Amino acid sequence: MLTSNGHVLDESAARLGELSAVPDAERHDRDALWERLRHDGYLFLRGALDPEVVERFRDYYHRALAPSGVWTGAEDRAEFRRLLFREVVPGPEYAAFCTQPAVRDWYAWFLGGETFLHRRRLLRHVRPGESGVGTATQAHYDLVYLREGTDRVLSSWIPLGDCPVPRGGLIYLEGSHHWVLARERARSLRHPATSLTADLPGLADEHDARWLVADYRAGDMVVHSAYVVHAALDNVDDDYRLSTDIRYQRAGDPIDWRWQRHWHDQDGL
Numbered sequence: 001m002l003t004s005n006g007h008v009l010d011e012s013a014a015r016l017g018e019l020s021a022v023p024d025a026e027r028h029d030r031d032a033l034w035e036r037l038r039h040d041g042y043l044f045l046r047g048a049l050d051p052e053v054v055e056r057f058r059d060y061y062h063r064a065l066a067p068s069g070v071w072t073g074a075e076d077r078a079e080f081r082r083l084l085f086r087e088v089v090p091g092p093e094y095a096a097f098c099t100q101p102a103v104r105d106w107y108a109w110f111l112g113g114e115t116f117l118h119r120r121r122l123l124r125h126v127r128p129g130e131s132g133v134g135t136a137t138q139a140h141y142d143l144v145y146l147r148e149g150t151d152r153v154l155s156s157w158i159p160l161g162d163c164p165v166p167r168g169g170l171i172y173l174e175g176s177h178h179w180v181l182a183r184e185r186a187r188s189l190r191h192p193a194t195s196l197t198a199d200l201p202g203l204a205d206e207h208d209a210r211w212l213v214a215d216y217r218a219g220d221m222v223v224h225s226a227y228v229v230h231a232a233l234d235n236v237d238d239d240y241r242l243s244t245d246i247r248y249q250r251a252g253d254p255i256d257w258r259w260q261r262h263w264h265d266q267d268g269l
Contacts, residue, residue, distance in 0.1 A: 003234045004136045005198040009211060015204050019214040021046045041177035041228030049102045051219040057097045058161045058242055064088050090262045098246045107248040114251040120259040122245040126168055126235045136168060137232035138195035139203050141180050145269055149256030153249040155224050160242040163216040168235035174210045176229035200231055
């Protein structure tokens, strides 16, 4: 049974499907990738990163937060926050991971020129069994949080380690970028900087659409537009889910200045 924030997803063929990975034949065809991005709202790139690089960063994260007791069940929450926001997030290890050639050079090639990486980069850590409204990422599209810059900003969601469906990875509402973009341009949506809803099955029914899921593996990366609606499942697995969200754009396009500080969960964004 798949849930998100406690809501049970409809797993019928009309409401649940699989994320489509980019075929090997298109991986080095920029025009084909742009066509796919415009059509689907996302690019699911299997094996985009070296799995060993991903696992090394996951190991680093595990070691860096260990002094907080987070892995022993005797967590010092204040120490966890100090380690995460003062050491891991602004640290050189995380910066190196987000700018590794497999990511940086891919964006330079795909965007066709000089790129800019937003400094505000998120690490999401969800323990097994955490559930209820507010735990899993609720349905939203990224533009509502990035309105001070270009709408051509692209997000990369990277699972830091294997993330089978029960571990609570990212899911996408099929075709949602088309109606979001149309409503934004017609100024009939203009949603504020918050989620659309925690009720994922209700949103799928409203738009007669499917939520798309995937068994992610270490090394996978999903690139998505600022208009596509996405969310996360609850973690009902036996291990924690770790992932990162980073955002690249063309350096010459308008940049949202609010995203140029290191991420903190109280930064108001």
